[in-house]
Amino acid sequence: LSKMDTINKKNYIFCISVFLFFSYFIGFILGEDSTGGAYKDFKIHINTANEIKNNILYFLFNYDDYGNAHSPVIILIFHLLNISDYPIITRIISLSSSLLIPVLFFKCLELRFGSKNKLVLVYLSCFVFISPYFRSLAYWPGSENLSIIFFLSSIYYYLKCIQNINKNDQLKYIFLNIFFIACASYIRPIYCIFSIFFFYKIILNNYNHNKL
Numbered sequence: 001l002s003k004m005d006t007i008n009k010k011n012y013i014f015c016i017s018v019f020l021f022f023s024y025f026i027g028f029i030l031g032e033d034s035t036g037g038a039y040k041d042f043k044i045h046i047n048t049a050n051e052i053k054n055n056i057l058y059f060l061f062n063y064d065d066y067g068n069a070h071s072p073v074i075i076l077i078f079h080l081l082n083i084s085d086y087p088i089i090t091r092i093i094s095l096s097s098s099l100l101i102p103v104l105f106f107k108c109l110e111l112r113f114g115s116k117n118k119l120v121l122v123y124l125s126c127f128v129f130i131s132p133y134f135r136s137l138a139y140w141p142g143s144e145n146l147s148i149i150f151f152l153s154s155i156y157y158y159l160k161c162i163q164n165i166n167k168n169d170q171l172k173y174i175f176l177n178i179f180f181i182a183c184a185s186y187i188r189p190i191y192c193i194f195s196i197f198f199f200y201k202i203i204l205n206n207y208n209h210n211k212l
């Protein structure tokens with residue numbers, strides 16, 4: 001490509017990325033629910049968080065009585081945020097924290113593919129903003145986006161671990177990987193399956209089995 005073509009390509013990628021970024025906030029203003037169920041689940045979370053206000057212990061030991069299919073941990077988080085009285089505050093926190101997903105996705109891509117084509121990696125990361133799943137759960141919070149934040153963090157430290165030859169740093173990254181995949185699993189239990197993959201790739205492939 002000529003220098004002018006390269007500049008035009010970069011400008012195109014930049015404009016598309018900015019458009020996708022701002023469309024994210026427009027969706028919040030319009031109350032978008034592209035999945036069709038995020039708002040309904042959000043209302044259920046509000047009701048559940050309101051019901052447990054006066055009896056947390058009963059809630060922990062009798063969670064099935066509440067008819068909520070999501071992890072009790074996310075309900076406790078919503079309870080601490082006082083979601084039933086201030087739902088808009090919880091929604092704004094979710095909107096802001098969900099921005100960590102494309103950032104973490106970019107950081108993982110950068111570790112995996114290097115930083116030579118950083119603008120392209122930013123462009124790819126911004127495609128998260130057109131996901132109906134991501135957008136809806138950012139506007140009407142549930143367990144999904146929060147668990148993805150922890151899951152991407154675990155992938156990030158997995159990549160840091162396998163690329164780092166310093167044993168002390170590796171040990172730190174292993175603990176951080178375990179911590180974040182555990183957090184993801186408590187928020188959304190399906191992610192616990194990835195702990196098997198991480199255990200195999202990090203531990204069995206890198207450490208003497210006799211010392212394990």
